[in-house]
Amino acid sequence: MTNTAVSSASSTLDQHALAPALLERLASHVTATGGAITIPAPFTGEALAELPLTTDEDVRRAFDTAREAQRGWSCLPVKDRVRPFLRMVDTLVDRREEILDIIQWETGKARRHAYEEFLDVAMCTLYYARRAAKLLGPRRRQGALPIVTRTRELRHPKGVVGLISPWNYPFSLGTSDIVPALMAGNAVVHKPDTQTCLSSLWALDLLIELGLPKNLWQVIVGDPAEIGDPLLDNADYVAFTGSTRGGRTIAAKVADRLVGYSLELGGKNPMIVLDDADLDRTARGAVRACFTNAGQLCVSIERLYVHEHIYDAFAAKLVDQVKAIKLGADFSFDTQMGSLTYQRQLETVTRQVEQAVRAGADVLAGGRSRPDLGPLFFEPTVLAGVTGEMELCAGETFGPVVALYSYRGEDEVVAHANDTPYGLNASVWTRDVARGRRLAARIHAGTVNINEGYGAAFASYDAPMGGVKQSGVGRRHGAEGILKYTEVQAIASQHYVDLEPPGSMPYGRYADMLASTIKAMKRFRIR
Structure with a gap:
């Protein structure tokens, strides 16, 4: 059986419908005086919510309001600034069903993948709440001369951070970046993707309830062509997660002002299966690595390299598991894959798959849209015989499609893995972890997972995460994930003797x- 469909009966959807009073309250947090926009639900294509639109003058007002709030916030001791976030961790756990429903409605993803967003925000928030005081506190540094020069390093907030978050993981990639920025003493003017504003507004609503000053986190909604420039023109630092094309535009725009930025951008991530890999475990891992959130994940796997000695056996196991994936517009954890979020993503996936097949690629599993399940569903797809002239070979698909390749030796597969302008994430599968670590160190990627697709590295919050080459600049997580939102200052005092x-x-x-x-x-x- 191919891609079992889970029932999407309207009664099930009705049980998880978002209350009009909740939607009205969330919309009230948008800084906006413009018109309105209707957000569709990817599961059904029907209207989900109506939100006000921000004007360019609203953006300037948001920065003015945020700057005023930031003055008092930055004067608080760090231990006081983290208190709302410590409360947030418990409240997130207690009220997780609320945010899971919102994430699913606005993105169309499966509940298990919405749950990953909840986990990320809860765990990342707890990590920084426990460590912010130490990371941001004054540090003694070695002076110019022993004893007579005493030097301290101080961290000051940037001011108002302009943050632009994407649609694919809206709760995770919005809130988990905003939390350390706020803990560092900044205010934030945040532009979430218009389709997926609700999860960010829910997080803001929750934090205000838990004691965060109301004006500290400003949310703006609208087309980047309308409000992007005033956002970039007024920000003291810019954090962006999105496409490589968007990242280049932002970097060029803020260069004239010499404003700092961090960018997490695209990827064409490889997975390498060594000849000693556990095939059953690896096939299960590949399903998660390739098809989580219908492949709409910056760190998901789009290129799968398998040693020639095990290629046929592995391909058979993988294809069987992919064909058995349960699809559906459903709020049950049993559903394994949901919908795409945007029509443009469905068009990109369809175009790339059809072009590859016309050029000679073989469809081993999937390969078609599923309008019977909802307007934006596409089957999880495995292709073989993908070659360089096909768009799918090198271009980021950002959908439920993986290309399967065989290789002979480690030098060959490392060359293939690195033959890309991207360098965000990679995955290596082997029974010999030491061997896997040696190979991982040769791959040009910001994170490499061994015997996991993406989650082990991404959820290691004490380690930095980000891309190399055209996959980005800067890092989230770890010390850098909060220190990037600060200006560092050295203060040195001279004692007993002068430097003359x-x-x-x-x-x-x-x-x-x-x-x-x-x-x-x-x-x-x-x-």
């Missing part, structure tokens, strides 16, 4: 003394 010749000592003699001091510091390991 004492008394009437000739400068030449003083110079010789300093030179000897360098050798002495080296000898006694003072430096």
Whole structure:
């Protein structure tokens, strides 16, 4: 049986319908005086919510309001700033069903994939709430000269951060970036994708309820062509997650102002199956790595390289599992894959698959849309025989499609894995983890997972996550994930002696003394 469909009866959808009072309250948090826009539900294509639109003047007003709120917020001790976020962790757990429903309605993803967003926000928030005071606190640094020079490093907030978050993981990639920015003492003007504003507005509503100053996090809604420039023109720092094309535009725009930025961009991520891999475990892992959120995940796998000795056996296991994936517009954890979010994504996936098949690629599983399930469903698809002239070979698909390749040796597969302008994520599967680590170190990617597709590295919040090459600049998570929202300042005080010749000592003699001091510091390991 191919791609079992889960029932999407209207009664099931009705049971999880979003209350009009909730939608009205969330809409009230948008900084906007313009018209209105209707958000469709990807599951059905019907209207989900109506939100007000932000004008360019509204954006400027949002920055003014945020700056005023930020002055008082930045003066609070870090331990006071983290309190709403510590409360948020417990409340998220207790009220997770609310946010899961919202995420599914606005994105069309399966509930298990919405749950990953909840987990990410809860765990990332807890990580920074526990560590923010230490990471942001003053630090002693080695002075110019031992004892007589005393140096401290201070961290100050940037001011107002302009944050642009994407539609594919709206709760996760919005809230989990905003949380450390706020903890660092900043205010935020946030432009979520218009289709997926509700989850961000829910997070804002929750934090205000838990004690966050109301004006500190401003949400603006609208077309980037209308409100993008005033956002970039007024931000003290810009954080962006989205396409490589969008990242280039932002970098060029803020360059004139010498404003800092971080960009997490596209990927064409490889998975390498070594000849000693556990085939059953690897096939199960590949399903998650390739088809989570219908492949609409920046770190998902789109290129799958399998050693020639196990290629046929692995391909058979993978295809069987892909054909058994349960699809549906459903609020049950049993559903394994949901809908695409945008019509344009369905068109991209359809175009790339059809073009590849016309050029000679073989469809091993899937390969077609499923309008019987909903307007934006596409089957999880495995292709073989993909070659360089096909758009799907090198271009990011961002959908439920993976190309299967065989290889002979490690040098060959590393060359294939690195033959891309992207470098976001990669995956290696082997029974020999030491071997996997050696190979992983040769792959040009910001994160590499061994015996996992993406989650092990992404959810290791103490380690930085981000891309190399055209997959981005900067990192989220780890110390850098919060320190990037700060300006660092060094304050040094001089004691007992000055940094000039004492008394009437000739400068030449003083110079010789300093030179000897360098050798002495080296000898006694003072430096």
